[in-house]
Amino acid sequence: MDFLNKINKDYKNVSDLVIKNIKKLNIIYLETLADQDKINDYILKIIPKSNIPKDIKKLIPSPNIKDIKKYDDLLLYLNTGFTIIINDKQVIAVETKANLNRSIDKPTTESTLYGAKESFVENYQVNVGLIKRRIKSNALKNTNISIGRYSKNMCSCFYIEGVCKEELVNEIKKKLAKIDIDGITDISEIKKYIVNENKNFFPALKLTERPDMCEDALLKGKIVILIDNSPYALILPAFLADFINPISDNFEKSINVNFIKILRFLCFFMAIFIPSLYIAVTTINQETVPTSLLINFQNQRMDVPFSALMECLLTLIICEILRESDIRFPSSYGSAISILGGLVLGEAAVSAGIVSPIMIIVASLTFISSMIFTDIDIINGIRYWRLLFLFIASFYGLYGIGLALIVLFINISNYEVLNYPYFYPLSPFDLNYLKETIIKAKNNKRSKLLSKNRIKGDL
């Protein structure tokens, strides 16, 4: 009865708390979180017809009943949709969660031609099920940690025992346990508690909505973190190659897909330095362009009143605005953006003499190259480097681009995420991981950096 008083006190102004008293049993639930039918079937229809045994667990025909000893546990169960039954000697929680979930949908941000067409949802149990359905082994371990003082999000760290390195698991567990915040609205919020994200402009950890990506990561010896109410999973550690070449194209024929994989690396660099290359060759190193092309550029630039750098910045900023509005705008209005962006800004800006046609080509090529990547964080990282390259190219031309390229390589190869080198498997070089990310080739060994259990299939 002590618990009942406490509940009455703690839930004073909570409108959806229901307390019923039937045959000296107090039945407590939150009607917004609990399923009325389940409460009827498991509790309300059973208790009035039955004699109350000493152990009330025997009375309830529910598959999921928990004994409660502590008041904190009682609150946790009550707030997650369980129905609490209290008598003089015993307190139990019966699972009566309402189904507040959407169904499993197709991936929207990481589309693929072949491969699984399902993505995570907001429900934690469904997400765990999607992973467990793929790895049917008791070696798949997970540790649950509750994060958030008020939100109490269930966070789970998945790994395959014997494949994933223990040190990494322990480190992540420690970091997750240390998190002390009011609440978490999305999994991306816990990234900053695991690594110092702002050390580099490229993303440190990989977010995915695809369970098959998680499966692949787990089998490679990585860790997957899931959190309640977030339709994304966090994969760590992540390397630059994982962002450029996700596994989604691995389902295609290797001889063809390798071309695409190498093309993606090319696009990574193209997205960074096409505008700077244009600025360098048109303002400083004009001698490097074939004469006929130079004269063509010159004729196109003749009517533009701005300098090439200003013109380039203007076009890139317009493209960024277009991209941002395209992401935020509801898709049902989407065509307005395409018409405005494509026709008005593209065609009219050229006719009005604000930008040259070649600049539109340069900007389009840059943005199309960067759109190859699914992770928005890597696109944003590329944008930062693109601007840096642009400014340095306007001062020093091709020489400047060479210098900036050296800085870029130093930056990437110097960056470490959770003590794992970010430029792996290129630096340090690892042929096994290279065969799984940068190219697709026959490989029967795990990466030495990620797993001590090197031989695949020896689980």
Add this chain to the structure above:
Amino acid sequence: MKKLLILFITIFFLTGCYNYTELSDLSVVSSILIDYKDEYLFSVEIYEDEETKIINGSGNTLADALNDIYNKSNKTIYLAHLNAILFTKNVNIDEIILYFLRNPDINNNFYLVQINNTDIYSKENIGESIKYILDKKKYPNFFNIASDYINNTKDILVPFYKDKKINAYALYKNNNFINIIEEKDADVLNIFLNIDNQNIYTKCDGGYFVVNIDSSKTKYKINKDINIDVTVYGSISEYNCKLNTMKAGDINKLEGYAKKEINKELTFLINSLKENKIDTLGLNTKIKNKYHKLDKEFYQYDISVETNIHIFKKGFLLK
């Protein structure tokens, strides 16, 4: 951030030129024409839309004349895309070579061409068409000629432009203009120099045939005498003989005729070069390279020419 700041500061100190020029502020030069009449007369051909623009300038020195053009132009004169420098025999070739070698803004694949008429500019881009012709035939460019001049490896041959075509050479000995080698002599010289696409007219039984030279190789063997071995690969472009080119034996006969003809021409040319002591083939340098000294000049040696010809690509033939 500190690293970036250091990088920016460092490159300001480590780099010299800040030469940002907008493309619309450039006058891209296609060719330069140089003449001398009491002073240097420069004409610069500039790309402008689909036509060209000519700016004339003059001065007591080459630098003065070019400076005059810089002053007359409302845009920056840009020489990095230069196609050709045309000059008359009134200008000293060594002055041109030395002046333009010193110019850092110039590219390294333009051509040096001699002309006899300064009134050649029209709406057509002359610089570009000269470069196109010379590129196609793989003629020596400015830097090849400058290299021969500086190292004194041979007597310089400069392509000679006349009537919108180039099929002659201006011959220089010790940097003095000697003569124009043209027509058949220039074609035969091209076989020695491996500049291809020459036609060799040869008589045969009952008619004639023309062999078009696709490629040629020249080997020099220097011992007690000099033996020049020329191998020519060609195809029959015109045929008016009784022999049947479908038969292997007859092809050998045709090769024999052509070989005799080419050998006669090559021997005639080499004898004429020997008589006039003109070393356009760089034979003295080859002798020096072999013996590390030059006891005898090349014209004191006996020179023989050996020719091999291989005719292939007979084409779609009826006989």
